[in-house]
Amino acid sequence: MSLENIRDDEVDIVIGALHSDLTTFMNEWKPMFCRFHLIIVKDPDLKEELRIPDGFNLNVYTKSDIDQVVGSSTSILFSGYSCRYFGYLVSQKRYIISMDDDCIPARDNKGFLVDAIAQHISNLSTPATPFFFNTLYDPFREGADFVRGYPFSLRSGVQCALSCGLWLNLADYDAPTQALKPEQRNSLYVDAVMTVPAAAMLPISGINVAFNREVLGPALIPALRLAGEGKLRWETMEDIWCGMCVKFVCDHLGLGVKTGLPYVWRNDRGNAIESLKKEWEGVKLMEEVVPFFQSVRLPASAATAEDCIVELAKVVKERLGAVDPVFTRAAGAMLDWVRLWKSVGSGASSLRA
C-alpha cells in the first residue's frame, strides 16, 4: 500500500441542495471549492429555483434529470438528504467529497480556516491502519509515526476508502440529545485523524464525508427511509444505515475508514424539541441493527462492493425484514441501487456529469 496521488480532476464535490439559496454556502467555500468540479443535486421536493453564484465549474441536477435517469424503475426516493446519492451515481470521478448545504468552513485552534476538501483528500491518499490501534493516531500525519510496539508488518496499512469528518457548533446529535441540551454546541477542536479499527461499528454521519467512489461507490446506499423522515438531520437515519453497511463492507474487503479531521462549521437550524414530536423510530431501529451487524458474515466470494451489498441485502431482508418492514424496503432499495449502479453508475448512461 503506497501513498496515492489524488489529482484535482479526479475529485467531484457533491452537494445535496435542500435549500434553494446556495449563495452564502458557495461563497464561503469558494477558496476550497474553486479548483474542483461540483455536482449539485436539487432536492426534488424543493419548489423554488436554485440560486447559485457564478465562478464554479459545476453541473446541476434537478427532479427532471433524476426522473429521466432513474424513472420509476426503482423504489429509491432521491428526496431530502438522499438527493446527494444521485450525484454519487452520475459522477465520473474517482473520489467524492460530500457536504450538507448548511455547513461552512470551520476555524482550527489557531484561527485559520480549515480546508476540509484538502484534508479529506489527504485522508484518502494515505493508508488506513485498521488492524492495530496507533496511540498517536494517524501515523502518516506530519510529525507523527507508529509507536513502539506497533507490528512492522501492519505498517503499510490498507487503502483508505472512506473519510468521515466532524462538525463544530451544531454537532450531529439526535433529537433527544439536542433537546435535552438545547444550548450545547461543540467547540472542542480535536486535532486528530484516526482509523476506525476493523470490526468496530460507528455512526457515520452524512454531513461531511468523502470516499473512493471507484472501490466503494455501490456501498453508499440511499436505502433506509424512516416513515417520518424530514428535512433535518435528526429526522433521518439514512446515513447511519448507509454507514453501518459501508463500514461492514470495508471490514470485509479489507479497506480502511478514517474519522476525525476535517471539521466543518454547521449552522444552527431547526428545533430539536419540535423534531421530538415526530416519531423517532430510528432510535428504536438501531437497537436491532447493532446485534445484526455483530453477527452477520459475508461469504468470501463477495469480493467487490457490489457483491457485498447484494449479499447483505439478502440477509437484511431475511433477518431484519422479519423485525420491521422498513428493513424489507431497505433491502429492496439496496438491490435497486446496485442495479442502478451497474446501468448508470458504471458509465453506461449518456447523462453523466
Place this chain on the structure above:
Amino acid sequence: MEPATATAAAAPPVPALKDELDIVIPTIRNLDFLEMWRPFFQPYHLIIVQDGDPTRTIKVPEGFDYELYNRNDINRILGPKASCISFKDSACRCFGYMVSKKKYIYTIDDDCFVAKDPAGKPINALEQHIKNLLSASTPFFFNTLYDPFREGADFVRGYPFSLREGVPTAVSHGLWLNIPDYDAPTQLVKPLERNTRYVDAVLTIPKGTLFPMCGMNLAFDRELIGPAMYFGLMGDGQPIGRYDDMWAGWCTKVICDHLGLGVKTGLPYIFHSKASNPFVNLKKEYKGIFWQEEIIPFFQQAVLPKDCTTVQKCYIELAKQVKEKLSKVDPYFDKLADAMVTWIEAWDELNSSGATAPNGKA
C-alpha cells in the same frame, strides 16, 4: 517545547481518591523529577521500586509519604517467586502493583515531567487519569465525538441508546509530548522528531482491537484488572527488553475484552524529557520486533473460555495458551508462561486477605 514549571498554583483543593490510589515509580537513578510533580502528587502515597544495585540509597524528596523496595526487599518478600520480577529493567515496577493495598494505581517514569496544555496551563495528569477511570468506557460502539461523558460532548446521532451507559473503565492510557514513544528503528530514522501535537481527546479503544500500551503514563483500577498487569521477564538475563508494557497491554486488553471492561487512551499528556539511546534500544528490542509478528496474531486470535470469570483465571488460561502456541517461536515464551503463573501465585498470596471477587462477566 518546554515542560511546565509553576505547578503549585494548579493543584486541586481536594485531591481526588487520595486514600485510594498509589503512585508506583520504578527508578534506577534518582527521583528529582518528583519536585516538579509535588503539588499534584504530594497528597498521595508513593511506592518506589528501586531497580539495579540495592546497596545504593535512592533519596526521596522531603514531604512525600512512601514505601521503597529494592531487590533485596523483593527477594525477601517473594522468596523463590521473586524470579518473575525483572531485574535491570523498569518492568520491575509491577512488583509495586502487587504490594499495593489501594484500589487504583498510577505509574509514571522518572523522566516524565508536567506538560503544558495549549493555553500554557500545567496539566495535572493524575487528575485526568482519575476522571478517565471514574467515568464509563464505550467499547462496543465507536463515538465519533470521542469521550461522550466529557463536558461539552455527548453521544452522536445513531449511537444506540442501550449502549450509552457504558462499562467500567479498567485502564487509562496517557500520552507524551516532546519525546514520543517510538521504537529504536524509528528513533534512528527520525532522531529529531518531537510530538508537539496536543490532541484534546480521550477515547475508548474498541473491543477486539489491540494497541501498544506504554507504561510511562498509565493508570488502572487494580481491583478490576491488577493481576493482568504483569510486565513480564525483561532486562538482565533475558533476551528482550522494552516489551514489558507491550506484553502487559496485550494481555490486559484481551482480558478486558473478555470481561467487558473498558480501556481508554488519549489525555492526559505528560512531558517526556529523555530520549533513550536508540542503539541500546535496538539491541533490547531486536528480537521483539520479529517476535511481535507472531505474538500479535496470537493475541488477536486468543479466545478465553466462558468459565474464566476472574482476571486470575483469564491470566492463567492465557499463560497456558502462551506455552502451547508461542514456545515454538522461542523457548523464552516457555519461561515467560511459567513466570506468568508464578506472578499470579505471588499476587494471590500477597493479596489473599482482601480476596478478589469475580470481576465482570465472561
